[in-house]
Amino acid sequence: MALASQAVLWRTLSSGSFSDPWPPIFNSIIEKSFWLLAALVLSSSSLTYLFKSIFYFHIVKAEFLDRWRVNYLFAPWIAAILLLQCVLPSKYDRWRGSSLEDIKFFNWGHLDSLVSRALCCAFTLPILLLELKLYGQWFTKGKRFLSTVANPSTHLSLIGNFVAAQTAARLAWLELGLFLFAIGIIHYVVVFVTLYQRLPCNASFPAQLRPASFLSIAAPSMACVAWESVSGQFDSGCKMLHFLSLFLFTLLVVRPTLFVKAMKRFNSAWWAYVFPVTMLALSSAEYAGEVHSGLAHTIRRVISMISLAMTMGLILLTIVHRKAMFLNDYTLSISKTRVSPVASPSRTMEEHDSYPTLPL
Numbered sequence: 001m002a003l004a005s006q007a008v009l010w011r012t013l014s015s016g017s018f019s020d021p022w023p024p025i026f027n028s029i030i031e032k033s034f035w036l037l038a039a040l041v042l043s044s045s046s047l048t049y050l051f052k053s054i055f056y057f058h059i060v061k062a063e064f065l066d067r068w069r070v071n072y073l074f075a076p077w078i079a080a081i082l083l084l085q086c087v088l089p090s091k092y093d094r095w096r097g098s099s100l101e102d103i104k105f106f107n108w109g110h111l112d113s114l115v116s117r118a119l120c121c122a123f124t125l126p127i128l129l130l131e132l133k134l135y136g137q138w139f140t141k142g143k144r145f146l147s148t149v150a151n152p153s154t155h156l157s158l159i160g161n162f163v164a165a166q167t168a169a170r171l172a173w174l175e176l177g178l179f180l181f182a183i184g185i186i187h188y189v190v191v192f193v194t195l196y197q198r199l200p201c202n203a204s205f206p207a208q209l210r211p212a213s214f215l216s217i218a219a220p221s222m223a224c225v226a227w228e229s230v231s232g233q234f235d236s237g238c239k240m241l242h243f244l245s246l247f248l249f250t251l252l253v254v255r256p257t258l259f260v261k262a263m264k265r266f267n268s269a270w271w272a273y274v275f276p277v278t279m280l281a282l283s284s285a286e287y288a289g290e291v292h293s294g295l296a297h298t299i300r301r302v303i304s305m306i307s308l309a310m311t312m313g314l315i316l317l318t319i320v321h322r323k324a325m326f327l328n329d330y331t332l333s334i335s336k337t338r339v340s341p342v343a344s345p346s347r348t349m350e351e352h353d354s355y356p357t358l359p360l
Helices: 002-013 024-055 057-065 069-085 113-140 152-170 174-197 207-231 236-253 268-291 294-320 322-333 343-352
Strands: none
Touching: 002 024, 002 069, 002 268, 002 294, 024 057, 024 069, 057 069, 069 113, 069 152, 113 152, 113 174, 152 174, 152 207, 174 207, 207 236, 207 268, 236 268, 268 294, 294 322
């Protein structure tokens, strides 16, 4: 998700409508590089998880029952939709410089409308099926009520709606986009209030997973750009969602001590920092393109460069600590413990695991 969102961000910034001190070709190089890398990572990780489902089905079952890991099952489908957005026509296409059109690497063209819609349906359907399962449990199952299972990673199920809504709107499926956005925004309000209340029945989460708190920024940021596509303009609703994401970002940044324990040892949860900041940069770019304010463009540039630096840094750290990415799955694979009722897998994983699976 982090790599795919970087491709979407720099595709937006590569248009001539944004005046930056660096040449436009810099944005295009970053966009295409991240798209290829994200496609490679997504395809390889999906294939790996397919084999994992075949040979270690008990691990996949435990992940599906865990209140944290089940939300990460949305990640590959969200990443796939973000990659699809990069090959769809954009409102910024008319601004792209002609100097890049002669270079084959930068002139990918767009997918056929029929193919794009087929891919959109293929990537959106699993998100809807997962949501039917999760949201249904929130309403009907006592042990799976939202007040007992809600955690920062729950935002991933909401982000899936907003990403799919934006893509559907760009494919001229406005009714479908509005349908997906409506489901996402109403459940976002419910999740937001539930997490803010911190009810006693909602168990605390491990210190290693605190970076997932940044996902609270990604939901309103993605909702901001999704509503722009659905409504056709960057109206007051988009601005309010953007301001909310900026406030939540500031709220977390001024509390660095909250993440001290999580930063002592590298784990895949660190990737949860990148995607929300990238989405905030994307909504900042859309806002700056609407208001044409010097301050707005400064904020856009700063957040964009921060997200780029974070992504490059985490890529290097992931390569250096690549064994840590699979330590948790190895621990589960050699475990002889049977998958117990709903509460057991969640408690076992949170008490004994240091690395959440499926990094963003």
